Amino acid sequence: MEKVLKNKIIQTFIEVEPERCKGCLLCVYECPEGVIDVSNKFNSKGWIYVEPLFNEKCTGCKKCAMVCPDLAIKVFLGQEVIAGPTD
Amino acid sequence: MELKLIFDKPKTMTDTKTHYCPGCGHGVLHRIVAEVIDELGIKDRVIGIAPVGCAVTAYDYWDIDMCEAAHGRVAAVATGLKRARPDAIVFGYQGDGDLAAIGLAETIHAANRGELITIIFVNNATYGMTGGQMAPTTLVGQVTKTSPKGRNPNNFEGYPLRVAEMIAMLEAPVYVERCMVTSTESVFNTKRAIKKAFTLQMQGKGYSFVEVLSGCPNEWHINPVEANRWIEEEMTKFFPLGVFKDKYPEIK
Numbered sequence: 541m542e543k544v545l546k547n548k549i550i551q552t553f554i555e556v557e558p559e560r561c562k563g564c565l566l567c568v569y570e571c572p573e574g575v576i577d578v579s580n581k582f583n584s585k586g587w588i589y590v591e592p593l594f595n596e597k598c599t600g601c602k603k604c605a606m607v608c609p610d611l612a613i614k615v616f617l618g619q620e621v622i623a624g625p626t627d
Numbered sequence: 628m629e630l631k632l633i634f635d636k637p638k639t640m641t642d643t644k645t646h647y648c649p650g651c652g653h654g655v656l657h658r659i660v661a662e663v664i665d666e667l668g669i670k671d672r673v674i675g676i677a678p679v680g681c682a683v684t685a686y687d688y689w690d691i692d693m694c695e696a697a698h699g700r701v702a703a704v705a706t707g708l709k710r711a712r713p714d715a716i717v718f719g720y721q722g723d724g725d726l727a728a729i730g731l732a733e734t735i736h737a738a739n740r741g742e743l744i745t746i747i748f749v750n751n752a753t754y755g756m757t758g759g760q761m762a763p764t765t766l767v768g769q770v771t772k773t774s775p776k777g778r779n780p781n782n783f784e785g786y787p788l789r790v791a792e793m794i795a796m797l798e799a800p801v802y803v804e805r806c807m808v809t810s811t812e813s814v815f816n817t818k819r820a821i822k823k824a825f826t827l828q829m830q831g832k833g834y835s836f837v838e839v840l841s842g843c844p845n846e847w848h849i850n851p852v853e854a855n856r857w858i859e860e861e862m863t864k865f866f867p868l869g870v871f872k873d874k875y876p877e878i879k
Contacts, residue, residue, distance in 0.1 A: 551628065564650035564844075564851040570811065587649070605634040606811045609654025610645060615634035 541573075541599050544622075551618040552600030554592045560612035561589035567604035567613060573597040576604060637661040639670055641690045650851020652841025653681060655808045656749060656817070657688050660720070663822045664691065669829070673716040674708055676701045680722035681756045682749070699730025702737035705744040716828055718745040724754045727763040727788050734794075741799030741833045745824045748790060748836065751843040752862060759846030763788045766865055771846075787865055791838040795871035801833035803872040807840035807863070809855035823878065832875055840866060 542551045554575065561583065568576050568590060575598045579591040589612075592598070605613040639661035647653045664670050670691060677685040679698040686693035696704040701719035709717045726734050726748050737744065753771055754760040760773040764787045768777040778784050795803040802824055806817040817839055824835035840862050842854035849857065 549628070552633075560644055562649035566650055566851050566855070569852050600633065602634045603811045606814045607655065607809075609647065609649075609651055611636040611640060611654070611658060613634070614632060617631045617633045618628040619631070620628040 541597055547622055549618075549620045549622060551620075552598050553595040553616055553618075554598055554604060555614045555616065556590055556592055557612045557614070558583045558589045558591075559585075560610045561587065562610055563588045563590060564609065565590065566607045566609070570603045570607045572601065572603065573599060637665045639664045639690050641688055643687045645688055646684065647681060648843075648845040650842060650844045650854060651681070651755075652751065652808045652839070652843075653685075653749065655814060656747070656839055656841060657685065659808070659814065659818045659821055660718075660747065661689060663818060663825055664689075666822065667825055667829070669716050669825070672714060673718065674712070676704050676708070676717070676719045678719070678721040678725040680725050680754075682720055682722060683756070685720055699725050699728070700733055701725065701730060702733040702742075702744070702746065705746075706737050706740075706742045709742060709744050713743075716745075716825060717743075718747060718825070718828075720747045721749065722755070723748070723750045723752065723762050723764040723790075724757075727790050731763075731788075731790075734790075735797070738794050738800050738834050738836065739797050741801075743828055743831060743833065745821075745828050745835045746837070747821065747824075748838040749841050750790070750838055750866065751841045751846075752787070753843050753846045755843045755846050759843075764790070764866075766861065789866065791836065791866075791871050794836045799834055800836055800872060801874040802827050802835040802870075803838075804836075804870045805838040805840070805866060805868050807858055807868060809840075809842070809858050819879075826878055827875060830878070832878075838866075840868075 577593045674692045761771045791805045804820045844851045844854040
């Protein structure tokens with residue numbers, strides 16, 4: 541999700557490593573914003589993996605990564621300072 | 628834009644992909660233990676003991692010194708390691724077939740002696756690795772391969788063993804808790820419990836025991852999301868969560 545806070549743009553998003561994912565879908569049900577969904581692709585082990593299809597809705601709460609049994613999810617936080625009122 | 632990684636796998640976990648089935652609780656618990664080891668900064672002096680069961684190859688996933696014990700003998704091996712290397716932090720990681728069935732004698736006596744070890748007990752109410760047979764912790768009425776009509780106490784099949792309560796009844800253990808790994812909140816709670824158990828050992832207080840209710844969707848024949856709901860709704864009725872014994876409530 542991209543959010544403008546006074547003089548900062550904050551963006552959070554997740555990445556799913558397809559080779560680690562086994563498609564248990566725990567993250568899909570745990571995510572409060574519905575960021576993650578099942579893809580229609582298979583990895584080399586034959587599992588259907590999940591993808592962050594709606595990353596623009598991510599708030600960076602890390603709930604998906606907390607319940608992922610396969611350490612497939614990475615959460616990123618981006619920050620950029622722009623011109624505007626200071627704190 | 629400046630990018631920061633705010634969630635990644637802990638340093639104590641290796642890059643190896645786990646062999647566990649989709650939705651298995653072991654993966655989350657491995658990560659929790661690794662995070663606790665990272666946070667306490669004890670990676671160089673911690674020794675883990677892998678059980679026989681699904682977590683038998685846990686030494687591939689943790690980048691720490693590991694030892695493999697014969698079926699059920701984790702507590703005995705941990706006792707020896709701790710006595711030979713008092714400066715090491717020794718923890719055992721056991722499933723319910725390992726701890727509650729064949730290793731119950733070792734576990735009870737190690738707890739009763741108050742050995743300075745930490746035991747993490749993963750309770751999934753079935754024998755996961757061998758194909759889903761009835762375990763001592765299988766719930767009454769639960770269908771498994773060896774109890775096709777459901778576990779029936781009237782047919783001399785008995786009741787589930789509440790191991791955490793049994794350990795808490797003894798005099799020597801200092802910390803006994805039961806938690807689960809089904810949601811973000813419970814994962815945080817489990818992490819707090821395991822961190823406390825390690826801290827108590829580091830301070831030389833005594834035996835600590837953490838039981839973790841974990842899902843086995845493959846052998847319960849339900850999907851991982853339903854498995855977690857089943858733990859929260861059915862398993863916690865017979866295995867209530869909470870702290871059963873805490874001699875040092877001031878230590879976090």
